[in-house]
Amino acid sequence: MDLGMIRGFGIFDFFRTTGHSPLFLEDYLNRFTTSAEKTHLPLSYSREQLRTIVKELIDKNNLLNGGLRMLLSGGVSENHFSPAKGKLFIFAESLSMPSEEKYQEGVKLLTLEYVRPIADIKTTNYTLPVWHSVHWNRLGAEDVLYHWNGVVSESSRSNFFIVKNGVIHTPDQHILLGITRKKILEIAGNVIIRPISLAEVWEADEAFISSTTKVLLPVTQLDDRKIGSGKPGSVTMGILEKFRKLEKETVV
Incomplete structure (x- = not known):
């Protein structure tokens, strides 16, 4: 009970x-x-x-x-x-990290109109994405990108970032304050935290998701459209390199 x-x-x-x-x-x-x-x-x-x-x-x-x-x-x-x-x-x-191919080629996300309940708390309620994952697996997607009223928030298990003209931006509402996200903000420096529209994601030069079990995965496709060149960008890969260096330097 x-x-x-x-x-x-x-x-x-x-x-x-x-x-x-x-x-x-x-x-x-x-x-x-x-x-x-x-x-x-x-x-x-x-x-x-x-x-x-x-x-x-x-x-x-x-x-x-x-x-x-x-x-x-x-x-x-x-x-x-x-x-x-x-x-x-x-x-x-035991832990299984994403394949090296995903870091080198990027992953696909599917848009999903949804806001996670009490998003700032890491609850065990993953009912919708667990159910929906059958659909995205069929379409070769890594995960989803939540959006509501034209504004994006997060993936089902990751925070979301875009890069435009060399500047990193990340959503500020309806998100879990991820620990990996926090470290990325620290090592990247000038990240702009603000509402991001779905339209801006389509026009982004680069995009990536971050989480404990992924670290940082480039997002090169959203639904059936490429993000930027359709390849992982230099800003994204630079942050990934800095994060891996931070891991090696961290001693608890």
Whole structure:
């Protein structure tokens, strides 16, 4: 009767390890604890306890370049509806990154008119994209690009960026504040955060998506139309190179 099962209510977060070290751990713990507060779910573990558990799991599983998934369920409530004290699960997982071909050739996205509920919280509710993925897999797409009233927001599991005249732009509304997005903003410097219209995406020179499990993937096609030249652009690939360097330099 946990709300995670009967209502699909819960939160999660996922981060990678570089070698045997959790990458950007403090940023992910910040987001996870904030998500718990915003969804009214009690978290019985302190940040220090979470750090200790994470490091023990990495050691016990010899988790080399893998992933850690933290999930807090909605709990069992008296009325089977209101948030309650749920269960915390932390899983150590193997990790499969996108093929090198996708980084070199770029990927295709499909437009989808949708706004993710409470987008600033990383909830477990992925019902629409899981259902819709059967469609995009048939069409050879990597994912979707959400838009509403002509304004784009994000992909189902990634943040979205465009490049125009050498300047990077990224949406500011109805998005999850991704940790990879945050690091890209830091290393890129002059990123403009603002509403971006779907029309602007069609006219962009480059586009890319970012996430924990993708890092940064060039987007070279949207629906049946090419983005820019139809090949990964120099700005996109330059940011990817800087991010890979940041990963190697990061020591937790």
